[in-house]
Amino acid sequence: MALEDKVVDIIVDKLGVTRDQVKPEASLIEDLGADSIDTVDLVMTFEEEFGESIPDEDSQKLKTVGDIIAYLKSKGKE
Amino acid sequence: MSNLAGKVAIVTGAARGIGQAIALRLAADGADLALADLKTEWLDDTAAKVRALGRRAECFAVDVASSESVNAGVAAIVAAFGQVDILVNNAGITRDTLILRMTDADWDAVLDINLKGVFLMTRAVAKPMMRARGGAIVNVASVVGVTGNAGQANYTASKGGVIALTKTTAKELGSRNIRANAVAPGYIHTAMTEKLPEELRAQMVKLVPLARPGEPEDVANVVAFLAGPDAAYVNGQTIHVCGGMVM
Numbered sequence: 031m032a033l034e035d036k037v038v039d040i041i042v043d044k045l046g047v048t049r050d051q052v053k054p055e056a057s058l059i060e061d062l063g064a065d066s067i068d069t070v071d072l073v074m075t076f077e078e079e080f081g082e083s084i085p086d087e088d089s090q091k092l093k094t095v096g097d098i099i100a101y102l103k104s105k106g107k108e
Numbered sequence: 109m110s111n112l113a114g115k116v117a118i119v120t121g122a123a124r125g126i127g128q129a130i131a132l133r134l135a136a137d138g139a140d141l142a143l144a145d146l147k148t149e150w151l152d153d154t155a156a157k158v159r160a161l162g163r164r165a166e167c168f169a170v171d172v173a174s175s176e177s178v179n180a181g182v183a184a185i186v187a188a189f190g191q192v193d194i195l196v197n198n199a200g201i202t203r204d205t206l207i208l209r210m211t212d213a214d215w216d217a218v219l220d221i222n223l224k225g226v227f228l229m230t231r232a233v234a235k236p237m238m239r240a241r242g243g244a245i246v247n248v249a250s251v252v253g254v255t256g257n258a259g260q261a262n263y264t265a266s267k268g269g270v271i272a273l274t275k276t277t278a279k280e281l282g283s284r285n286i287r288a289n290a291v292a293p294g295y296i297h298t299a300m301t302e303k304l305p306e307e308l309r310a311q312m313v314k315l316v317p318l319a320r321p322g323e324p325e326d327v328a329n330v331v332a333f334l335a336g337p338d339a340a341y342v343n344g345q346t347i348h349v350c351g352g353m354v355m
């Protein structure tokens with residue numbers, strides 16, 4: 031499965047949103063209704079799923095779906 | 109009663125005393141039990157009694173004061189049972205002495221097990237409970253965590269801390285349908301209180317309007333209530349189980 035699909039699947043599962051809501055420009059908090067626990071839960075799930083530890087100073091910058099995909103790609107994930 | 113049918117409960121310090129009574133009561137209500145204590149052999153008796161009630165029991169060696177031990181233990185529990193619905197943080201110790209005589213080691217041992225242990229276990233189950241979209245955490249505090257008690261600086265601080273930690277857990281995880289509550293036992297008849305001098309025990313009973321020490325089952329009944337569906341809207345509370353000793 032492509033990285034994009036995996037990321038979208040995780041967000042759909044955690045936030046209970048539909049696939050077409052999870053656009054690259056969608057903000058996790060403003061558009062997809064994530065609260066602070068959701069964002070921590072998502073980051074921990076990406077860490078598990080992609081075997082990459084994401085430090086706090088990085089995770090705070092991950093605001094949109096596109097940010098997450100770009101970040102994981104920049105770490106060589108695919 | 110079987111209002112906990114299909115639920116998996118972790119009980120720490122389940123080898124004896126209040127922890128054993130809690131495990132048996134949760135099993136009687138239909139839960140399967142992950143029993144945790146320092147050594148698995150110590151849990152044989154509790155496990156046999158849970159199985160005699162027709163429920164599954166598995167034993168895990170967990171030192172609640174060590175994050176490695178807690179994380180490995182909870183991972184093994186999730187692997188064995190596939191889920192965690194209920195966590196009862198019961199493991200606890202005393203190292204009583206006056207402040208003037210209390211060593212750093214006395215302080216640290218009690219705070220590490222009684223308070224940090226609750227934090228470590230709560231952190232470890234939070235993820236599996238969030239994944240299951242619900243759960244119940246019941247912490248065993250003590251009425252002296254509310255009143256203070258001469259000779260128990262370390263213990264009272266740890267139990268007061270447990271009450272505050274229970275409230276924070278309730279606030280942080282409430283939106284995930286994970287409830288956290290505490291029981292605060294008074295003077296309960298167990299090995300922990302058996303070692304107190306006879307005259308002190310007689311004195312303590314005088315402070316109890318019901319005029320008897322509590323039994324471990326008295327505490328277990330309230331833990332089962334807080335862990336179960338009848339307490340679905342009870343969150344962040346501490347229920348005193350002390351025969352009216354502290355009101």
Ligand SMILES: NC(=O)c1ccc[n+]([C@@H]2O[C@H](COP(=O)([O-])OP(=O)(O)OC[C@H]3O[C@@H](n4cnc5c(N)ncnc54)[C@H](O)[C@@H]3O)[C@@H](O)[C@H]2O)c1
Pocket residue numbers: 120121122123124125126127144145146170171172173198199200201221248249250251292293294295296297298299300301
């Ligand atoms: N007995 C009372 O009157 C009374 C009153 C108020 C609160 N409490 C609380 O109730 C709880 C149970 O008390 P009890 O009287 O049954 O005590 P107990 O000493 O009979 O049992 C405590 C159990 O915890 C286990 N334990 C100790 N350190 C541990 C660790 N690091 N990791 C895992 N397990 C550990 C012990 O092996 C033991 O099986 C404690 O938290 C205690 O503070 C007891």
